[in-house]
Amino acid sequence: MRKMLLAALLGSFAFPGTGRAEPGDVVAMDHGAEIFRRIVVEADYAARDGGQWRWHVDGWIGGDSERVWIRSEGKIEDGRAEEAELQLLYGWNVHPFWDVLLGVRQDFEPRGETYLAAGVTGLAPYFFETDATAFLSTEGDLSLRLEQSLDIPVTQKLIAEPHVELNAFAQDVPERGIGAGFSGVAAGLQLRYEITRRFAPYADLVWERALGETASIARGRGEDVEVTTLRFGVRAMF
Amino acid sequence: MMKTRIRIPLPTLASLALAGGLVAVPYAAFAGNYDLTVAKAKVEIDGRTVEKLTVNGSVPGPTLRLREGEKATITVANEADEPTSMHWHGILLPGIMDGAPGFNGFMGIAPGASYTYTFDIRQSGTYWYHSHTGTQDQSVLGAIVIEPAAPPPFPAERDYVVLLGDITPENSDHVLRNLKADPGYYNYNKRTLRDFFGDAREQGFGAALRDRLDWGEMRMDPTDLADVTGYAFLVNGKQPAENETFIFRKGERTRLRLINGSAMTLFDVRIPGLKMKVVAADGNDVEPVSVDEIRMGVAERYDVIVEPDGEGPYTIFAESIDRAGYARATLAANEGAEGPIPERRPRALLAMDDMGAAHGGHAGYDMDGAKDEHGGARDDHGGHEGHGHEGHGDVHQMDDRHDGHDGHDGHHMHEMQHDGAAHESPSAPARAVGWASGFPEGSKVLAYEDLRARAAPGDNRPPDRSIEMRLTGNMERYVWTLNDKRFGEAAPIRVRYGERVRIDFVNETMMAHPMHLHGMFFELENGAGAHRPLKDTVIVPPGKSVSVILTAREVGAWPLHCHLLYHMASGMMTAFVVEPPDAAEAGITPDGASLPLAISHDGHGGHAGHGGM
16 A cells, blocks of 8 residues: 555656647747745644654645645654654646646654645635645545634734634544544634734734534543644744 | 935946936037946945845936937847846837847847947937846936937927936845735825724714725725836935925026836926926827826836916926935026925825726736727727626726727826826825825826827827737736736737727726836827827826727837836736738738747847947
């Protein structure tokens, strides 16, 4: 199964994409061939559970129509990595505002797990940054993650960014304490001050709640189903 | 307001003086021979000393003074560590001499190499030169003045070049990278929550919200009038504090050769207290028209004659259309005098009405690009039907810009005046609304329809066919395109030698695009009948259309592109190929397959040292 996933990933990289039209007797020089990038890294801290660090990386490298996407997120609590995942995807621009992505996700914590990842990313009407990604694990478990956010300039440099993430599973995943259906929601408001476009300190108030069957499982284990956290961090764009 | 200074090294003062247009020297003293050297030099902008590519050590480079009928021989040496090129904007010449890398076998000038351009001068007027490589043209540029063979129809006692420019201390390639990473990178004029509450107080909460939702639905930003900020604005390389000064005597006629040589800036140019008599547009004589103000697209030129009946000093004031800043110079009886700086105008917001075509534009991505038959039902172009846009069509009025042949004869500039009058009434709002706003009531702003060629172009045949060129793009990704295709993705436009074609520029974006064709003039369809003015660059305002006609008399592959630097660099260019006569006779179809033009596919040919013939 892993080999198949790898083959799928490599296949996606090797895919030739849209062929360039013959420019006839004109040689396209200096134009359109450049590689650009946007990689946004956030790292923040919350004073709970003995000190909780979190990182979140989202970005792309590539041209206008095809890009390699890199995503990673994780949590370190009390000096120990509780969650860590890395996604590597290839994306094709299919609409002015939308890219289709295909790639892999590798979890390192809480347990090693490999997934095939497929989704869309783009800008929905009313400027909602939107990511919807489906994951199929090597165990055959299917899950869906939907993320949306919106930048609201309070002033030219002070940006309020409400954001929400919703997770759903097609089946129970007992080893992770997850029940089928919507498993959890996280909603927050980030307030950041863009000293430059590339560097901004922020505060982020995040409310997280387990949902449905997943919440029942958590309650049964005596775990919190709802937490609210105030984080302080910095955001950098590379 | 930004404070900027550009200091030019002393040895280049001589060339600067030339660029300044001190024309006390008789033209005959200048042969058509010039040596230009492209090299890095230190330039001071905004108190920062940065390295920029320059021509002969300065920004701008020397003014080239040529004469109609003579032969120009210009050697460009590249002493930079990157390839360069030099394009002679608006000059009629063989394709290989045009200086656009990748076209007609010219492959640029490699580091350490030089290239000798030679061409016969078949025209007169005000032109300019600039690099056509990468993002170099913001600092590698200069003016060209060609004296007519016959005595000029509008004599003047004094004659000055007024080369408007913009320059950023940033590396110009980094600017493009920043825009690709975040198209709003330089926009610090976004509409904020505070603005929203301000608008809600003025217009009511519902109206303010409705407006936000309308723009949000389109995923567009009405403050997006300029992509790049942080520019210093220049006249002949001098920023406002340096006060470029032109000397005049009361009662004398002074010809000002206005050139917008900026990378990204459209300017509103005026001289408070003086009427400007426009006598030439893009190098070609027009019947004189007196105006108070001219909106100049990047690469446009207007020759104006002023005849002050006072002592002055008068301020030549060129405000960027996003109101980020201004360039200024002074007309004075002696050095050191300074005229008053006019009050700055409010920043404009685009109005929903401006966006008639652009709304359809993004939806138009899926449009099946119905070919223009001209005269047919084109009103729905960019409109509401047939391209799956999610309703909402009643928000913006589609202007009737396509109600027949004459429907789009430059009426946009007309609106400009009316809008202006409407918006700068005593109760003018704090912010101007609309692409074409901010002009004072009663002032005469040059409209394209005011331009009438002094001599009618010989060819008055109706066009054989029309070519539709939609100006398109995706601001979220900072991709700018023609007919939804980036440069290199679309097949070149092919026309037969002698063919007469109309090009319809339909702007589906929310930015104005100054569209430029190399190698030929086109006739602007502005309602002037047989006296259509000849131009090489035309502003197509947001959501509007402009059409031009040309007779394909110059064989070669000619770039046709938006002259905003980063629009061109991100793809807003195509090739306009005029097939040689023999091929045309051989019956090659306009969209025909291949053609044995003397064009090289070899990426090295042109680099060889002295490419001059």
